[in-house]
Amino acid sequence: PYDGPTAAEIARKRAKFLSPSLFHFYSKPLNIVEGKMQYLYDEHGRRYLDAFAGIATVCCGHSHPDIVDAITAQAKRLQHSTVLYLNHAIADFAEALASKMPGDLKVVFFTNSGTEANELAIMMARMYTGSHDIISLRNSYHGNAAATMGATAQKNWKFNVIQSGVHHAVNPDPYRGAFGSDAEKYARDVKEIIEFGTTGHVAGFISEAIQGVGGIVEVSPGYLPLAYDTVRKAGGLCIADEVQAGFARVGSYFWGFETHGVIPDIVTMAKGIGNGIPLGAVVTTPEIAQVLTRRSYFNTFGGNPFCTAGGLAVLKVLDKEKLQENAFIVGSYLKDRLRGLQEKHEIIGDVRGTGFMLGVELVTDRQLKTPAKDEICRAMEHMKDMGVLVGKGGFYGNVFRITPPLCFTKEDADFFVDVMDIALSKL
Numbered sequence: 001p002y003d004g005p006t007a008a009e010i011a012r013k014r015a016k017f018l019s020p021s022l023f024h025f026y027s028k029p030l031n032i033v034e035g036k037m038q039y040l041y042d043e044h045g046r047r048y049l050d051a052f053a054g055i056a057t058v059c060c061g062h063s064h065p066d067i068v069d070a071i072t073a074q075a076k077r078l079q080h081s082t083v084l085y086l087n088h089a090i091a092d093f094a095e096a097l098a099s100k101m102p103g104d105l106k107v108v109f110f111t112n113s114g115t116e117a118n119e120l121a122i123m124m125a126r127m128y129t130g131s132h133d134i135i136s137l138r139n140s141y142h143g144n145a146a147a148t149m150g151a152t153a154q155k156n157w158k159f160n161v162i163q164s165g166v167h168h169a170v171n172p173d174p175y176r177g178a179f180g181s182d183a184e185k186y187a188r189d190v191k192e193i194i195e196f197g198t199t200g201h202v203a204g205f206i207s208e209a210i211q212g213v214g215g216i217v218e219v220s221p222g223y224l225p226l227a228y229d230t231v232r233k234a235g236g237l238c239i240a241d242e243v244q245a246g247f248a249r250v251g252s253y254f255w256g257f258e259t260h261g262v263i264p265d266i267v268t269m270a271k272g273i274g275n276g277i278p279l280g281a282v283v284t285t286p287e288i289a290q291v292l293t294r295r296s297y298f299n300t301f302g303g304n305p306f307c308t309a310g311g312l313a314v315l316k317v318l319d320k321e322k323l324q325e326n327a328f329i330v331g332s333y334l335k336d337r338l339r340g341l342q343e344k345h346e347i348i349g350d351v352r353g354t355g356f357m358l359g360v361e362l363v364t365d366r367q368l369k370t371p372a373k374d375e376i377c378r379a380m381e382h383m384k385d386m387g388v389l390v391g392k393g394g395f396y397g398n399v400f401r402i403t404p405p406l407c408f409t410k411e412d413a414d415f416f417v418d419v420m421d422i423a424l425s426k427l
Ligand code: PMP
Pocket: 055, 112, 113, 114, 115, 116, 118, 141, 142, 143, 144, 208, 212, 213, 241, 242, 243, 244, 270, 271
């Protein structure tokens, strides 16, 4: 039993000693004290089925025993910075990670977060090409430091940083986008940005395969090959941000970009890579990696033995437990069941996504697509009361984000949909 401080005590400390900008879900925030695989437990021992996984962060399951064993053993042996000496943990994990990448993507740089990974990727693209302009997609989220906040394209997440050389292309959003699913029309915007907004040369293009924070928006099929082609003709590098979609989550493939049949020049990752441990990475080709030899590049903790021992254990668990296959099978089943729910509830405007990266968009009018912002908050509260935690996001904050740990079962999927059904009926 838990004998730590109560939710009220923690909330009081948080209000006094932590950032006033911190936010939380639910009118009465949950005090989560323990996690086991797809379940989270609050201070009263109440169990919740976790369909958000700390924002697609926990891929193998909360406190997965193999991963706990690996990091515990490493913590007992050595906790250290990354540089100065040789250690096998970072080399072993880099090798294992590279084996998951297509083409010539073989050199790994480790970071502590997704932001750091994308900052590094953008800097490398600028150095390699000698150009400055970066194209990202409207509605994207890439991080909260200077270059990545510039690339991020939702006003909610943007402070007053100088957006040097960033252009935001029309979002190839099949549900709300101006051109429907017409990939060619969206890709033309990338061409026009280059022609009208730059010297004709760009440093690169960055995009998620499925926008996570943006509300599980799958970029239109056929768009990425066209956009990559256009950007490469302008001398730019193509960066795939796999922070949410990567690591087996989409089910059909290990990486989100693979669902579009493209091979990026640089891939960035975080979240799922560490199953809850702070870890990020940039993977690129040996040729592009060379740019960092022009100066000294250094990251004290990026790829430290503790985190990389955990990362290697994550990859082993994904393989051993066939979690990509599970994401495909159970994710497809869950999506079908959510589509069934859409037939019943007028408020569901769209069901989308792949594998265990699914979105359910709530609208008060299907024709006008009016975002059901209050309704989604109420539905989330009802679901929480019935023991299910889900995420929410999208530009209007009206999309359920369903990104469970990849060990989520068919029974979990049924329970999840039944609970969502009741919650929507209660509105
Ligand atoms: N890219 C994507 C697609 C993300 O979803 C996020 C985090 N929400 C980031 C980058 C930034 O990662 P971090 O919060 O670890 O800096």
